Amino acid sequence: MIVAIVLLTTALVIVVALLAGTAAGKLARMDGATYPTALTRAATTFAAVITLATVVTTALNALL
DSSP, rough: OOOHHHHHHHHHHHHHHHHHHHHHHHHHHHOOOHHHHHHHHHHHHHHHHHHHHHHHHHHHHOOO
């Protein structure tokens, strides 16, 4: 049961990170950025969301 919850939570975090990265790339392109710049912004946003999820998980694990 716990393995299923961990897998579903991981999948949800990855989907949210992909959506945020896609939105950042699209907004960068709409702002007139080149494709490499838009890809860099999308990758940075993706990495930031994954890092934020890791930090929150670590903080909650320390509290519980």
